[in-house]
Amino acid sequence: MNNSPAIEVLNLHRSFGGNKAVQGVSFEVKQGEIFSLLGPNGAGKTTTISMLSCLLRPDEGDARVMGHSIRSDQMGVKSALGVVPQEIALYEDLTARENLNFWGKMYGLRGSALKIRVDEVLEIIGLSDRARERVGKYSGGMKRRVNIGVALLHKPKVIYMDEPTVGIDPQSRRNILDSVIALKNQGMTVLYTTHYMEESQEISDHIAIMDHGKVIASGTHEELVKLIGGQARIELTLNTNAENVIAEWKTVEGVDSVTAEEEKISALVNDSNLVLPRLFESATRHSARITSVEIREPNLESVFLHLTGRALRD
Amino acid sequence: MIRILDITLKDLTQLMRDAKTFMFLLIMPILFTLLFGYASGAFSSNKSDSRLPVGYLNEDNRWVAQSLHDILADSETIRLVEYSSATTSDLEALVTDGKLAAAIIVPRGYGQAMLKNKTAHLIVIADTGSTAWITIQAETLTAVSRLDGALRTATIADDMLGDRAPFRYAFDQTLAAWQDPPIKVVETTSSVVPKVTGSGMSLAHTSPGMMLQFSIAGLLTAAQVIVVERKSRTLQRLLTTSVRRIHILLGHYLAIFTLIFSQFMILIAFGQLALKVEYMRAPGATLLVAFSAALCISAMGLLIGIIAKSEEQAVILSIVPMFLFSGLGGAWVPLEVTGETFQLIGHLTPVAWAMDGFKNVIVRGFGLDSVLIPAAALMAYAILFFTLAAWRLNVSEER
Numbered sequence: 001m002n003n004s005p006a007i008e009v010l011n012l013h014r015s016f017g018g019n020k021a022v023q024g025v026s027f028e029v030k031q032g033e034i035f036s037l038l039g040p041n042g043a044g045k046t047t048t049i050s051m052l053s054c055l056l057r058p059d060e061g062d063a064r065v066m067g068h069s070i071r072s073d074q075m076g077v078k079s080a081l082g083v084v085p086q087e088i089a090l091y092e093d094l095t096a097r098e099n100l101n102f103w104g105k106m107y108g109l110r111g112s113a114l115k116i117r118v119d120e121v122l123e124i125i126g127l128s129d130r131a132r133e134r135v136g137k138y139s140g141g142m143k144r145r146v147n148i149g150v151a152l153l154h155k156p157k158v159i160y161m162d163e164p165t166v167g168i169d170p171q172s173r174r175n176i177l178d179s180v181i182a183l184k185n186q187g188m189t190v191l192y193t194t195h196y197m198e199e200s201q202e203i204s205d206h207i208a209i210m211d212h213g214k215v216i217a218s219g220t221h222e223e224l225v226k227l228i229g230g231q232a233r234i235e236l237t238l239n240t241n242a243e244n245v246i247a248e249w250k251t252v253e254g255v256d257s258v259t260a261e262e263e264k265i266s267a268l269v270n271d272s273n274l275v276l277p278r279l280f281e282s283a284t285r286h287s288a289r290i291t292s293v294e295i296r297e298p299n300l301e302s303v304f305l306h307l308t309g310r311a312l313r314d
Numbered sequence: 315m316i317r318i319l320d321i322t323l324k325d326l327t328q329l330m331r332d333a334k335t336f337m338f339l340l341i342m343p344i345l346f347t348l349l350f351g352y353a354s355g356a357f358s359s360n361k362s363d364s365r366l367p368v369g370y371l372n373e374d375n376r377w378v379a380q381s382l383h384d385i386l387a388d389s390e391t392i393r394l395v396e397y398s399s400a401t402t403s404d405l406e407a408l409v410t411d412g413k414l415a416a417a418i419i420v421p422r423g424y425g426q427a428m429l430k431n432k433t434a435h436l437i438v439i440a441d442t443g444s445t446a447w448i449t450i451q452a453e454t455l456t457a458v459s460r461l462d463g464a465l466r467t468a469t470i471a472d473d474m475l476g477d478r479a480p481f482r483y484a485f486d487q488t489l490a491a492w493q494d495p496p497i498k499v500v501e502t503t504s505s506v507v508p509k510v511t512g513s514g515m516s517l518a519h520t521s522p523g524m525m526l527q528f529s530i531a532g533l534l535t536a537a538q539v540i541v542v543e544r545k546s547r548t549l550q551r552l553l554t555t556s557v558r559r560i561h562i563l564l565g566h567y568l569a570i571f572t573l574i575f576s577q578f579m580i581l582i583a584f585g586q587l588a589l590k591v592e593y594m595r596a597p598g599a600t601l602l603v604a605f606s607a608a609l610c611i612s613a614m615g616l617l618i619g620i621i622a623k624s625e626e627q628a629v630i631l632s633i634v635p636m637f638l639f640s641g642l643g644g645a646w647v648p649l650e651v652t653g654e655t656f657q658l659i660g661h662l663t664p665v666a667w668a669m670d671g672f673k674n675v676i677v678r679g680f681g682l683d684s685v686l687i688p689a690a691a692l693m694a695y696a697i698l699f700f701t702l703a704a705w706r707l708n709v710s711e712e713r
Contacts, residue, residue, distance in 0.1 A: 089551035105320040106555040
């Protein structure tokens with residue numbers, strides 16, 4: 001493995017009509033790492049992945065995947081890639097084996113090499129014993145596994161996974177996250193998009209946080225947390241509408257930012273031990289009772305809140 | 315290039331698993347061909363008698379009256395319905411009710427009067443204002459003239475030749491001579507244009523008509539495969555592999571073409587073997603029309619698959635052209651029986667060209683040369699539809 005990046009993204013722009021979906025996105029993914037694009041829905045993650053898959057042509061900028069330009073060498077890019085789309089992009093009236101056989105052929109596999117690889121992938125995704133069933137009869141989790149299996153058929157150097165855990169049960173989600181880590185251990189580079197902070201935090205070597213079509217922060221989990229100076233997040237629930245209290249809490253010493261949603265208040269603080277009593281005092285002055293308190297150590301959610309003033313799931 | 319065939323085989327596997335494919339492509343056209351065939355009398359027995367029913371009451375017992383009966387009974391235009399004991403008013407009622415086109419009463423003494431060269435009257439009951447009457451009148455006058463002519467000839471022969479030509483002998487010979495007259499009109503048909511019977515004509519129109527109509531209806535399943543591929547984003551996934559767009563399009567096109575062309579071959583074989591429609595009169599010409607029609611309809615299916623946003627839309631976009639093209643293109647009613655303007659409008663549809671091609675072979679008995687223009691028109695439509703589909707795919711799956 002050499003040191004050249006698996007993916008280099010240089011100032012990508014893409015608009016749909018007047019909507020600027022991606023505005024000057026740049027990042028670099030090293031070979032063999034899991035790189036997450038984290039952001040809320042509509043942040044521009046899928047548009048970025050679509051450009052990197054040569055499905056969309058960028059208005060400006062370029063990107064290189066294993067050295068192949070998405071502008072001038074699309075076939076080179078595609079041959080280096082495996083893409084796991086957000087949707088279950090399979091033929092439901094074909095069996096799992098028929099699907100894998102078909103997609104293997106689309107990736108250029110033939111004959112015994114195809115048969116051997118299909119058997120291997122069925123083993124990897126744990127569906128060898130149900131390979132003759134039509135995909136349409138599978139559960140959501142099983143479909144997701146076949147969806148991922150298709151992208152592994154030609155042993156690509158780079159895999160894009162676009163929100164692969166949306167809408168599935170916790171057990172299938174766990175299996176998918178484990179399989180992503182396994183892919184990394186096999187030397188593959190994974191570009192992973194998600195709006196689940198926990199997933200990104202758990203599996204990623206490097207994270208780029210996206211919002212409104214821009215990368216607003218990038219680094220390892222530790223580097224990102226440092227951006228907010230190690231601030232903790234305190235989440236409180238009041239017995240009355242939070243709007244009355246929030247104005248005062250913003251001025252409390254040690255509070256960096258405050259967001260509120262009905263009775264629930266979320267505050268980024270430098271030292272929760274010092275700040276918490278002040279918040280109780282303030283609440284008492286406004287005749288409000290704090291009914292629950294939760295202190296969270298600094299995480300990506302806090303980073304996003306710090307950078308955008310909004311929660312990641314807003 | 316081999317990926318084109320991979321996509322084709324995948325599509326065909328999907329289509330073969332859909333029962334609708336067989337229903338629209340094979341079962342429905344066969345059923346409707348038979349249905350329309352029955353409706354137009356293609357399967358009715360040729361033994362049925364379409365002659366005008368004419369009541370016949372013979373009150374004269376002379377052999378001359380019997381001879382008149384025999385002449386009328388041999389008629390190709392009237393059918394005698396004989397009554398032995400009816401009254402004039404009974405026969406009038408039957409004519410009034412429309413159960414008889416007319417009634418002829420041979421009165422007592424009719425034969426005797428004829429033999430004595432006296433005025434002899436037949437009683438005929440008929441609606442003299444009807445067209446049937448003209449036919450019956452002409453046929454009756456012909457019969458009476460032959461009878462009269464035979465009696466006069468026999469009388470002359472008897473007078474002149476005596477025992478060498480007895481009266482009855484001369485009379486019978488004269489009547490028999492009418493069976494093989496010295497001057498007659500013989501209808502012949504050129505061997506280049508074999509005669510198609512009435513029932514054959516009906517099936518010769520219905521068979522290709524229903525075949526074309528349901529080949530378009532069958533597009534709804536083929537188009538749905540493409541729609542589902544787009545909706546499920548499987549097409550987008552295909553575009554992330556190194557398969558080229560044109561190969562994806564050609565793969566789908568080849569699948570639909572294979573389906574439609576196979577349908578044509580099966581239905582042509584069915585038409586030829588079971589319905590005796592003369593597709594194989596010029597096999598090369600039939601094959602060329604089927605090939606070009608399949609190219610055209612497949613391209614239309616591809617376009618529908620690319621345009622439709624949902625499976626429901628694919629159904630609508632298949633059914634509407636099916637009715638429009640079949641109706642205007644002469645799949646239901648021959649364009650030959652319509653006006654010039656309708657024929658002109660009809661030929662804006664590919665179905666009209668395909669019908670022209672097939673009917674040039676199976677009805678008009680022409681060969682390969684006669685289908686070159688229809689085939690060219692169908693291929694031009696195929697190019698148009700395919701180009702539109704390719705353009706639309708590029709726009710909808712914009713890079």
